[in-house]
Amino acid sequence: MANLSIRNVSVTYPSQMMGGAVTALKDVNLEIAPGDFVVALGASGCGKTTLLSVIAGFLTPTEGEVLLGGDPVIGPGADRGVVFQKHALLPWLNVIDNTEFGLKLRGVPKNKRFEIAARNLELVGLKDFHKHMIYQLSGGMQQRVGIARALTCDPAMLLMDEPMAALDALSRETIQELLLDVWQHTHKMLFFITHSVEEALFLGTKLIVMSPRPGRVTNTYELDFNRRFLKDRNARAIKSSPDFIQMRETVLDIIYGDERAAGDPEFHQNA
Numbered sequence: 682m683a684n685l686s687i688r689n690v691s692v693t694y695p696s697q698m699m700g701g702a703v704t705a706l707k708d709v710n711l712e713i714a715p716g717d718f719v720v721a722l723g724a725s726g727c728g729k730t731t732l733l734s735v736i737a738g739f740l741t742p743t744e745g746e747v748l749l750g751g752d753p754v755i756g757p758g759a760d761r762g763v764v765f766q767k768h769a770l771l772p773w774l775n776v777i778d779n780t781e782f783g784l785k786l787r788g789v790p791k792n793k794r795f796e797i798a799a800r801n802l803e804l805v806g807l808k809d810f811h812k813h814m815i816y817q818l819s820g821g822m823q824q825r826v827g828i829a830r831a832l833t834c835d836p837a838m839l840l841m842d843e844p845m846a847a848l849d850a851l852s853r854e855t856i857q858e859l860l861l862d863v864w865q866h867t868h869k870m871l872f873f874i875t876h877s878v879e880e881a882l883f884l885g886t887k888l889i890v891m892s893p894r895p896g897r898v899t900n901t902y903e904l905d906f907n908r909r910f911l912k913d914r915n916a917r918a919i920k921s922s923p924d925f926i927q928m929r930e931t932v933l934d935i936i937y938g939d940e941r942a943a944g945d946p947e948f949h950q951n952a
């Protein structure tokens with residue numbers, strides 16, 4: 682199975698405000714192996730979305746390279762499925778047609794694409810919702826469709842940019858647990874962006890904490906809270922355990938420090 686290697690990646694955007702250029706990423710190195718669930722966390726503007734865009738192939742780095750299975754990433758590809766925060770589903774198509782969409786574009790025959798889409802919808806708990814229109818679904822169910830759709834081309838990696846941000850607390854916890862089940866079932870690499878420290882610690886096997894100006898990875902932690910959850914399925918016990926709380930405070934200190942240094946007095950209490 683293929684590793685994803687991010688090697689010495691820097692990204693500079695042209696900017697009229699910031700003296701002509703803004704360094705969104707500076708010399709980022711990261712190795713993601715099959716089965717890794719990498720979560721990126723950090724103050725606003727530290728380059729999380731830029732890093733995801735580089736991995737997805739939406740953006741070419743100014744310096745450095747991204748390799749998937751040793752091959753350079755030179756654009757978007759079916760080997761990397763992207764789940765966006767919202768507004769990414771096609772409202773005029775029903776659930777099964779949205780889920781099949783990528784396969785249809787690739788010319789996969791109808792029977793085959795139905796079989797794959799139905800399997801993925803079952804995986805995300807939507808087997809009875811094939812014919813529903815997108816507007817008939819809750820935000821959490823729409824995100825389940827987004828995950829099923831991203832899985833249909835059997836990518837090596839799922840990329841998710843704050844996929845839970847628009848959900849209420851209960852739906853968010855349900856989708857977090859669902860995502861861990863999907864991860865355990867598929868063994869895909871995951872790269873996941875969030876602003877919630879609790880979510881990051883609960884979901885990831887590897888947490889990267891990023892700092893702004895210029896955006897870089899300052900701290901990396903190996904985690905096993907998600908594996909503990911998959912063993913005993915008691916999320917509340919894990920999130921209130923002493924080691925979870927201690928880790929949460931350590932990470933919050935880093936992020937608060939960055940927010941203060943950036944002069945933002947209203948750090949959003951998203952932890």
Ligand SMILES: Nc1ncnc2c1ncn2[C@@H]1O[C@H](COP(=O)(O)OP(=O)(O)OP(=O)(O)O)[C@@H](O)[C@H]1O
Nearest residue numbers: 694695696703705724725726727728729730731732
């Ligand atoms: N297209 C662009 N043109 C110019 N500057 C950009 C562009 N996209 C992002 N930036 C700048 O690059 C830096 C990193 O942005 P990015 O969106 O990657 O950060 P982020 O960590 O995802 O932020 P947030 O948490 O607020 O979503 C910021 O200073 C941002 O203003």
